[in-house]
Amino acid sequence: MKNKPVVITEAAAVAEDKAETVKRYRLAAEQGDAEAQVILGFAYDIGGVVKKDKAEAVKWYRLAADQGHSEAQSYLGRAYCFGDGVEKDRTEAVKWWRLAAEQGDAEAQNNLAMAYDCGDGVEEDRAEAVKWWHMAAEQGDALAQLMLGFAYSSGEGVEENEAEAVKWWRMAAEQGDILAPFYLGCAYYFGDGVEEDRAEAVKWWRMAAEQGVTMAWVNLASAHDCGESVEEDKAEAAKWRQRYPDTLTFIKPRRKSISN
Numbered sequence: 001m002k003n004k005p006v007v008i009t010e011a012a013a014v015a016e017d018k019a020e021t022v023k024r025y026r027l028a029a030e031q032g033d034a035e036a037q038v039i040l041g042f043a044y045d046i047g048g049v050v051k052k053d054k055a056e057a058v059k060w061y062r063l064a065a066d067q068g069h070s071e072a073q074s075y076l077g078r079a080y081c082f083g084d085g086v087e088k089d090r091t092e093a094v095k096w097w098r099l100a101a102e103q104g105d106a107e108a109q110n111n112l113a114m115a116y117d118c119g120d121g122v123e124e125d126r127a128e129a130v131k132w133w134h135m136a137a138e139q140g141d142a143l144a145q146l147m148l149g150f151a152y153s154s155g156e157g158v159e160e161n162e163a164e165a166v167k168w169w170r171m172a173a174e175q176g177d178i179l180a181p182f183y184l185g186c187a188y189y190f191g192d193g194v195e196e197d198r199a200e201a202v203k204w205w206r207m208a209a210e211q212g213v214t215m216a217w218v219n220l221a222s223a224h225d226c227g228e229s230v231e232e233d234k235a236e237a238a239k240w241r242q243r244y245p246d247t248l249t250f251i252k253p254r255r256k257s258i259s260n
Helices: 018-030 034-046 054-065 070-082 090-101 106-118 126-138 142-154 162-174 180-190 198-209 214-226 234-241
Strands: none
Touching (some): 054 070, 070 090, 090 106, 162 180, 214 234
16 A cells, blocks of 8 residues: 555644644545545545545545545555455445556555466466566566566566566665565576676575565675685674574575575
């Protein structure tokens, strides 16, 4: 769900009575103001100033969504996806995400792509998934960039292109996605889509490891243990190795094996 700046929050109510704030937005919402309906729905969705009520949130999202408000449509899709305040219905989720995605909502485009990729609520179609990931990725959605990288690396839904995979993983990593640095490290280690550079691989693995990516702990420990493109340091290797089970070894997982 988007981290939308919501007017009805504890912080916003410092200079204005909370009840008055809610009253003002409720009045606008009841008069058909779609933006006020979304804000009121979000307030019920997260709780705080008003008591959390997922069903009430859905009610207001639906009113705004029916007016064509893309953000409300995206939120309503999420509600149906997870069964928050409404009976879970993945087909209905896809319906609302599509409406929002066609209006350019990046989050909805990403969610719609995920649905097509997994065949959840819609017939599986990897090419269609790539199409929507492209749209979201080009708007700067880091998760879509990560997933697009996986698609190009595996050749699922699009012609395999490791260089293109690296391009999208780098963009996601630069935005702070925690998995993208691991896959960038693997690309540099094996020379997939980029010139082989073991030192650069270690650099990206370290970035991922410091963000808690288990797979990066494994490879970083192996690098320090062998002194490959980094100074041999058994203590440093042990530091990373103690974080993961002994059953794990150096890995270059594909998208199907993501566990973080």
